[in-house]
């Protein structure tokens with residue numbers, strides 16, 4: 001696949017080819033865990049054992065790399081498995097910076113398992129470049145970014161922060177789950193690695209768990225090799241069928257994410273004028289503090305919205321209790337709209353406001369979504 005093709009073309013064609021044996025247009029699913037050796041003991045097809053490599057996984061990794069504009073990608077069994085592989089690739093005692101607002105599972109991993117591993121983690125506000133500069137006056141081995149952040153949709157200036165982080169000698173990883181490669185391309189803006197929970201927009205149908213790491217051309221070779229070692233030896237790899245399902249979903253990613261974002265932009269503007277809504281967190285709104293930066297690095301405001309209702313915890317619970325069309329559930333990025341009252345869904349150290357509802361905009365008609373939110377808000 002020529003690298004100069006546009007993302008829509010990569011989404012449909014990367015990692016796919018017509019099967020020379022049968023002419024099958026859609027990719028074959030290779031369930032085999034093991035591959036035959038030749039009489040002399042060699043591996044004629046370059047394949048040995050599915051934990052190490054598998055044609056369905058290889059195809060998916062090629063598609064991930066093409067979509068993010070990277071040179072190499074690795075697929076994992078979940079987003080958390082991908083994050084774990086990065087953290088395991090660091091030497092014990094490494095210093096790492098994380099956003100103060102980030103997916104609570106990443107924070108939990110860092111504060112539990114990787115605290116025991118000796119990781120020295122600091123949580124800072126990456127939307128404030130003075131704070132970032134001060135924190136990076138000392139060397140750091142890892143800078144982990146998440147933009148927009150989960151759940152407060154804080155925006156990090158990727159170009160500025162990646163420059164500072166590189167100067168401090170850090171490997172820069174951007175969790176691009178909430179934007180998707182269609183809206184933001186962190187590698188082109190200076191990150192070494194783009195990370196995804198592919199469970200979300202890349203999968204897009206709430207039916208397959210997965211994770212991905214995509215490495216840019218200048219990612220340090222030693223770091224890439226260490227992560228690859230954890231993927232193969234640690235073995236948190238996706239099953240071939242999950243890879244096949246994901247590759248199938250990628251073809252529609254560009255149209256899904258654009259339509260979902262268009263719905264979200266309308267809903268965010270409507271929520272912003274609703275008398276019972278105290279605050280809307282959506283980078284597509286001109287009042288969002290990260291709006292100008294998001295216009296430079298993100299195509300639109302994305303499909304995730306958080307909003308706070310007047311009346312705090314109890315009021316948020318009441319709104320969530322009254323949706324009819326929208327589903328009350330965790331997760332995001334699927335074709336169906338989901339709403340979640342976040343505070344009770346997060347661990348006790350959560351700093352998320354009590355009255356915050358997180359909304360993952362789906363592909364339903366926007367008027368139906370607004371009607372449902374309207375009746376739930378009362």
Ligand SMILES: Cc1ncc(COP(=O)(O)O)c(C=O)c1O
Nearest residue numbers: 078079080103150177197199210
């Ligand atoms: C931003 C972000 N990163 C990582 C993850 C973890 O992904 P997974 O649930 O696939 O392990 C999530 C899950 O919600 C997420 O929202």
